Amino acid sequence: MNSLRNFALALSLFSIVMVVSCTQSTDHTQDTAATAPLSDSAIIKRGEYLVGILGCQDCHSPKKMGPQGPEVIAELHLSGYPADRPIGKNVPDALKNGWMLFGGDGTSSIGPWGMSFAANLTSDPTGIGTWSYEQFKIALTQGKSKGIATARPLLPPMPWPNYINMADEDMKAVFAYLKSTKPVSNVVPAPIAPDKLQ
Template identity: 30%
Template sequence: MKKELVVGLLVVTVLTGCSAQAEQDEVIETLHVKWDNPIEAGKYLVTITGCNDCHTDGYLMMGGQVPEEDWLMGSAVGWRGPWGTTYPTNLRLRVQEWDEETWVKTLKNRKALPPMPWMNVNRMSEEDMRAIYVYIKSLGPKGEHVPLAISPELEPQTPYLSLFPQNMPVATSQK
């Protein structure tokens, strides 16, 4: 009888935890930036969420001192890791190719290769996703498409940053 009670309490605890997590996720996804102008809200979000860090060539190395007219054009500098080599998309062209609904649906559901933090983007509120879309669209098309991702066994022909872990501790088996 005690075993069933313990198992029952464990199930209730797990379900309560899942319910609390679901409620927390719902709250997170309904929070959004309040701004009178969606373009300004989008610019703010692009800035604070680090979109430029990858999607704007040289942004990190120049301490963010890249003119806004050159933001979000992607980069031919790849990110190489165990998954292969990926390139930050030219978002200025992407928003010209997609309507707002496709943008939101993609940001809500996409699971793709690193280093893009899709797990975080997926949780963004729809209002914020739309503000980012409107902002990027307001910048207008500019630049070229970036290379497609390549598999791990291929050597990139473009510059790339390595994201292979170095000096990792040796895993020990636990007994």
């Protein structure tokens, strides 16, 4: 009877050791996979995903009307307010009554700050093609135009305060994706001060 009990106890202990051993081995494999560095293409893919869910194209991509409403013009994706587009007229009464106004495709807006235009985020030199990562980080975390610490503040509706605590690897992925985009030459107009609005 004792030998049967000892055998059962030994079998139970062996089973526990095996389960713990297998679990630790699996966890170790998962930890290694989780910490393995991503390839450049995987980083760019991650950046594309983040740009999509952050809604960057909502303001930074020109659009045309389609069957479901405004649709991004594929060849102008992330190129900002089109330089060749006439600037829309202000509606002073709307502003006096507390409204902010958006252009028809969201690439321009008017508010108490004046009129602002969505920047070109493509890899072209007229976009962020010549920017360093440090400039990009300054723009997104300090709200500075062109990513220059002494430049004017980024104007609404750019939600740069939302990005202050963005994980560095996510910000780097977004930057890598934007630097990989098709370059679109487009010099976005300078903002218009409130007293200069027509």
